Amino acid sequence: MSPTDRDSGLSNSPMNHSNDSNDVLTLPDLHFSYNKIYVAAYISFLIFCNVLIPCLLYYLLQTFTSINTQSLIGISSAALGLSSCFDAPFRLIRLVRQRTTYGPLGTDVWWHLDFVMWTYTFALLVFAFPLAIAPAIAFYNFFLMSTMMLVGPVAVVFLFSLIAFHYGWRLPVRCSSEPVGSLMKPAVFYCIEDVGAVDFKHGRKFRQRVHTRYETSPPFRLLMTQLTIYWVISGAVYCGLTAAVTWGAPLNFAFGWVLGQFFLWALVSWVGCHFLARRGLQRERAYWENRGLTLFKEKTGPGGINEGGIEENPPKPERVRSAPGIPHTNGNGETLSEKNRASRSLDGLAGGKSKTEHTEVV
Numbered sequence: 001m002s003p004t005d006r007d008s009g010l011s012n013s014p015m016n017h018s019n020d021s022n023d024v025l026t027l028p029d030l031h032f033s034y035n036k037i038y039v040a041a042y043i044s045f046l047i048f049c050n051v052l053i054p055c056l057l058y059y060l061l062q063t064f065t066s067i068n069t070q071s072l073i074g075i076s077s078a079a080l081g082l083s084s085c086f087d088a089p090f091r092l093i094r095l096v097r098q099r100t101t102y103g104p105l106g107t108d109v110w111w112h113l114d115f116v117m118w119t120y121t122f123a124l125l126v127f128a129f130p131l132a133i134a135p136a137i138a139f140y141n142f143f144l145m146s147t148m149m150l151v152g153p154v155a156v157v158f159l160f161s162l163i164a165f166h167y168g169w170r171l172p173v174r175c176s177s178e179p180v181g182s183l184m185k186p187a188v189f190y191c192i193e194d195v196g197a198v199d200f201k202h203g204r205k206f207r208q209r210v211h212t213r214y215e216t217s218p219p220f221r222l223l224m225t226q227l228t229i230y231w232v233i234s235g236a237v238y239c240g241l242t243a244a245v246t247w248g249a250p251l252n253f254a255f256g257w258v259l260g261q262f263f264l265w266a267l268v269s270w271v272g273c274h275f276l277a278r279r280g281l282q283r284e285r286a287y288w289e290n291r292g293l294t295l296f297k298e299k300t301g302p303g304g305i306n307e308g309g310i311e312e313n314p315p316k317p318e319r320v321r322s323a324p325g326i327p328h329t330n331g332n333g334e335t336l337s338e339k340n341r342a343s344r345s346l347d348g349l350a351g352g353k354s355k356t357e358h359t360e361v362v
Contacts, residue, residue, distance in 0.1 A: 155235025
């Protein structure tokens with residue numbers, strides 16, 4: 001049976017044949033907190049560096065100076081790569097210097113970077129080719145393909161992960177928290193693990209929580225596959241649109257449109273991804289409920305994060321059933337008794353939560 005068949009054949013779960021309709025399935029939430037101001041500031045920084053500055057330089061210098069087109073493209077290309085000089089090194093430093101806090105599970109070797117870091121680095125290397133070569137050889141359309149050179153490699157990596165997952169190929173190297181020889185998972189799974197752990201600073205406990213959810217819940221595994229397929233298709237659409245504008249429109253129009261189109265595509269793609277994710281999580285809850293199990297939002301297992309938010313009422317301790325292989329532990333890894341499991345809450349931890357902090361619970 002292929003991995004795809006295994007994950008879509010949801011009847012194979014060890015929890016399916018319960019005779020107790022009141023059983024409660026306990027799964028770790030993928031909830032995380034983030035400061036909306038920080039997120040908005042980072043997005044503004046990206047737009048400022050990759051749209052506003054290059055467009056201002058190009059159109060203002062073209063209008064008020066006699067600089068030729070080749071020089072304009074050269075100046076704009078230097079500005080276009082500015083943001084990458086900040087976010088990639090800062091992420092790398094956090095991943096290496098604070099490895100025991102944010103790094104992949106199962107290794108403390110500093111060069112064992114995560115999936116997102118390797119994929120982003122690969123995409124940046126390809127992205128740099130048109131920025132460096134196009135101005136030198138006056139091949140301006142190639143310069144306009146630079147954003148496509150950033151999205152395209154990521155889409156290729158996502159597609160490869162789907163092929164490897166479908167055929168059950170084993171990893172020849174480490175991939176985030178997966179050791180050599182593991183079956184490769186869809187790329188979205190690694191992105192959720194890595195971005196939550198490093199970029200949102202939830203650390204290794206978040207990595208534990210994501211892996212536990214993936215191994216325990218067949219609907220969640222299916223969702224990871226569907227989202228990976230979605231992003232492959234979305235990336236292909238973006239590359240096609242960029243190529244059409246680049247080769248079919250005048251340079252003055254294509255320059256500003258291509259740069260702005262990247263963020264417009266990211267917004268539209270995020271909306272679609274958000275819809276698919278919410279629908280998939282609703283289906284996951286329905287899947288367990290149809291088998292006579294209530295999906296209880298468990299916030300006390302491995303990977304718990306200081307969240308706040310509204311908790312559901314926990315079930316009675318004698319009726320709680322953990323998902324297979326998930327011991328009930330506190331944040332320090334200590335096993336909790338039945339009494340502690342029923343009474344433990346994160347309300348005390350969330351007392352100092354900022355008003356600008358947003359919580360996602362899935």
